[in-house]
Amino acid sequence: MSFTLAKTERLAAILSQTPVIPVLTFSDAKSGLETAKALRDGGLTVLEVTMRTPKALEALKAIVDEVEGVTVGAGTILEPEHVQQAIESGASFLVSPGSSSRLLGAASEAPVPWLPGVSTVSEAMQLSERGATFAKFFPAGPAGGPAFLKSLVAPLPELHFVPTGGIDMSNVQDYLKLRNVACCGGSWVAPQDAIDAGDWGKIQSLAKEAAALKAR
Template sequence: MSFTLAKTERLAAILAQVPVIPVLTFNDVQSGVETAKALRDGGLTVLEITMRTPQALDVLTAIVNEVEGVTVGAGTILEPEHVQKAIAAGAAFLVSPGSSSRLLAAGGEAPIPYLPGCSTASEAMHLAERGVTFAKFFPAGPAGGAPFLKSLVAPLPELHFVPTGGIDMGNVRDYLAIKNVVCCGGSWVAPQQAIESGDWAAIKALASEASALKAR
């Protein structure tokens, strides 16, 4: 496994682009493309497409090919074979909700950056031992929220987190104010109802509000 400096720096550059990374699930390609355009126009240029639907890989490829100015990652990577499929679809980075030895090996050897997940201090320590610098903290709210992440700053200063799960405009600033948080993941910027109704203006407005936030 190899979490190389070059890939870590590439991941750092991606995560630094936005205060919020939209976490998106789509059932059809066109909705995905239009949502990506609205989010981009609102200032959110890094997207995570979750691999939770049969159409996910097609949506990811379509956004990569049709929407300029966005960096698209594949989320909900659960198995080593998901890594290769996401890369083939055009993903620029990989995200998993947790981590396993097999997945860490596959993600570490991938040619694109990988953001593994954790939800406890022990899991965070395990990732740090494997050379991980950036980790997804999921599910952020149920796992302890902003106070938990703040408590990890002193004992694990080398780790930086992307909290995701249970975050919205009501609490996102609490996370972004923490020293070891680089950005947050969230689905509130593209509500499913807005996607289904084609309300791209609403999604753009939510993205504009979120893109104006700043991490510490």
């Protein structure tokens, strides 16, 4: 089994801390530190740093080492080597846009929980067969949105989702009200233009608004 009870419980505890997980892309460690502090001060304490830039791991490690009160995961995990790199940088959980046999093998051996992505019923069933209780639903908007997830409640009642992609304050509550949604992921709480401009006040304000949301 790829998903152990211990790691599933740890992931459940992480996801239950927040209605929204900011999905973050950093070009340097300094912007990562300041963004993380602004999000934390706004009430969002679970963060996903995507592995999309050369400085991503450096930013993740800096946040883990220097920003108290946050739980930091590594996103856009695509290869087995990414798993080890993220763990060495201090990631508390891993997130992928999809899943593969190679990733399943690497993630099953990792000491931290993994949130794999799905966008179809077949993918969701395959993960459920392996013991998964949580999956990222990506890209949420193009893949069917809230209506798609609502249709999975009856056939897959044990599987819960973290929809990500195409979500903002205009539609996030449509997801959070669903029984099978644990929380949502999104970049709107820390827009790239605000990060680039160093507008930490704007990010804190957006985080405060998102933190006030309630799941179900």
